[in-house]
Structures are given as C-alpha cells and as structure tokens.
Amino acid sequence: MAEAAPARRRIGRRPATDGVSTQERILEVAGQVFADHGFVAASLREIAEGADVTQALIIYYFGSKQRLFETLFKRRGLEVSRQRQELLDALLARADPPTARELVSAYLRPQFALRGADPGSRAFVRMQARLHHEPDALALRLRGEVYDHATRNYIAALERAVPGLNTANAHWRMMFAVGTYLYMLSGFDRLAELSDGRFNTEDTEEVVRRLTDFLVAGITAPGG
Template sequence: MVAASATPKRRIGRRPADPEGVSTQDAILAVAEQVFADHGYVAASLREIAERADVTQALIIYYFGSKQGLFETLFKRRGLEVSNERQALLDALLARAEPPTVRELITAYLTPQFKLREKGSDAIAFVRMQARLHHEPDELALRLRREVYDHSTRNYIAAMERAVPGIDAADAHWRMMFAVGTYLYMLSGFDRLAEVSQGRFSTEDTEEVVRRLTDFLVGGFTAPSGR
C-alpha cells in the first residue's frame, strides 16, 4: 500500500493565494495590461501573460474565453470608468444655471483620461494600451471605441454645438476628432517634446499638459469656420 503524500498537490492552473488578497482574475488582468501595453494586441501572447502571472493558459481561457476576451475585459474595465466619469462631469456642468464654457467642456472631457497618469503603473499601462488601439485590427478597435466612448463623446459634441457661437455640426464633429487624436498622442508616452526641445520642456507635469492642451483645443474649437 502506497502512503498518501503529506504535501497536497497544487491544483492545475491555480495561482497561490495572494497575501494581499488580490484575486487570480485581477492578477491576470494586471499582468495582461502591461503585456498588451508593451506589445499591442496582435503581438501579445497568452503564453507570456500566463508565465508572468504564474498561471496556466487554460486558466486564462477559463476566466476570459480567449485573448480577445481578455483584451476586451481590460479595455472596457478602465475605458467605461473614463467614459462614465466624463458623462458625470458633463451632467454637472449642464445642471448649472449658467451654460458651460468651451474651456469647461474641454477640461471636463480631458480630465478623466489624464487622471489615469496619477493612478500608478497599471493605469499608465492602460493609457499606452489605448494609444496602441489605432494599430490593432479595425473590427476590434472600432467596436471597442464605439461601445466604450461614443455615447459620452456624442454628448460633448452636442454641448460644444451649443457653446460655440456659429459653429456648425460638421465643424463640431471634425474638431472633436482632432481633439481626440491630439490628447491620445499626448497620453501615449511617445511624444517627442523633450527630444525636440533638447530637454528644455517635458510632459511630466500632468497639470501643465492638461492646461496647455486645453489652451490649444479652446483655440481650435472657437476658430472661425474655414468655409
């Protein structure tokens, strides 16, 4: 008769209990956020994510269904937080007796995204992951942007049409798309301000970035129509 082992075997695919109480799903998400930020969706591998999270690939599939399911869970987790906070800030502005100014609308739109820079490495990784979305498969990228950001962005465009005297719908939409492209570049971590300025200026101060970007965008939104 073979004696039973005194040490219980670890269940396949399970991660040891975290002393700080971090769940297995959250541990996987934290690692995946960094990997997707470093490599983008296409180049990232479940194998690397599993190794760095100390789990099996099978466990990732069990929780998230696929690499795409994992990516979508990550993107929606933080993206919806940003979009919902944007909408809450807009609702507060619209609830006041006096209508919001263009500067107030732009500040409210930008603030939730740039606040992520103050929330640690995981949030910064999401910012980089989001910036890379422009280089991911069109079907995935467009659908995620539409599901996460379109509702609040349309509401801001409508508010801009009311806030800018004489602006037409085409200008409001074009200018918002220019604004989105500009702030995503400044959030990407790949801006070249320090390099181009030979170290005289940098984008390390988040408040300065938002202030200068807001100044720029106010000018763009309030510029006379080109037609």
C-alpha cells in the same frame, strides 16, 4: 488501509498571493503585456508566466486572448466615459451654461488623471495609445462601445456652447481634439527632443492646461 487520493485542483489553478485574487493577478499582468506589445504581439504564454498560472486557467476565466484584452480595455475605458458624463451632467445642471473651455477640460481630465494613478491605469493609457495599431474591427468596435456615448454628448454640448459652430465643424473639430490628446497621452511625444530638453510633458497639470488652450482655440475658431 488505502491512502486517501490527493485533492484535485481546478484547471491549472495556483493559490493567490498577497491577497490578490487569481483573476486580478491575471488582469494586472495582462495589462502590462498588452501595453508593452499590443494585442496582436502579446502572448498568453507570457501572461501566464507572469501571473504564475497556466494558459488553460486564463482561457477558463476569460475565454480567449481577445476577450481578456476587451475585459481590460472596457474596465478602464468605461470608467473614463462614466466620469466624463458625470462632469458633463454637473456642468449642464448649473444655471449658467458651460463654456467651451469648461467642456474641453471636463472631457480631458478623466483620461489624464490615469497618468498619475496606479500601474494598471498607466498600462491602460499605453494600451489605448496602441489601439490604432490593432485589427481595425477590434479597435473600432471597442472605441465605439466604450467612448461614443459620452463623446457624442460633448459634441452636442460644444455645438450649443460655441456661437456659430455648426454640426459639421463640431464633429470635425472634436475628432482633431481626440487625435491630439491621444498623442499627448501616448508617451511618444517629442517635445523634450525638439526643444533640446528645455520643455517636457512630465507635469500633467501643465499638459492639460496647454492642451486645453490649444483645443479651445481650434474648436472656437471662426470659419470652416
């Protein structure tokens, strides 16, 4: 009697472990690799080895390294934008109009909440900090698709909330705010070094409070 032919596995697939699906395992490992090296320097080989799958399986699920990167970035980034919009909608639904401080705080908090979340969220924070080193076309498109809608709504709300804030200043000052908070999220700030260890950015609540103070002062400053 002839022996039965062995069952074929799908392209390079290895069984999931610990209840985590293969796709989720790939995404978890890819997030750490992209956070460590950036999009350009990251390799599918390193991701495949870390996830215990073949490179062919990564291509099967995600199509390419760029699409894998975009999937990761959009999954976390769109959630940040959704939370921002929900907070803004709640402020605008009140009888009393929101203050500049309330708007700035609502804009910042979904991003800074990621600092104390799961490893995948913290990896996303580092991916985001590296985005300005990535190819311009990729970085600009991702920022636009993920963040522009909610950010434009916050700019409009700030223009209404701050007396005398014209459209030009509202846009300029929001861009300065975005650059400042991204730097503070990057993990590369030099506060401890410059203060000889007297101050640091480990306490997220303190970072958000002090950053909000600074940004509100800049956004509401006269002139411009």
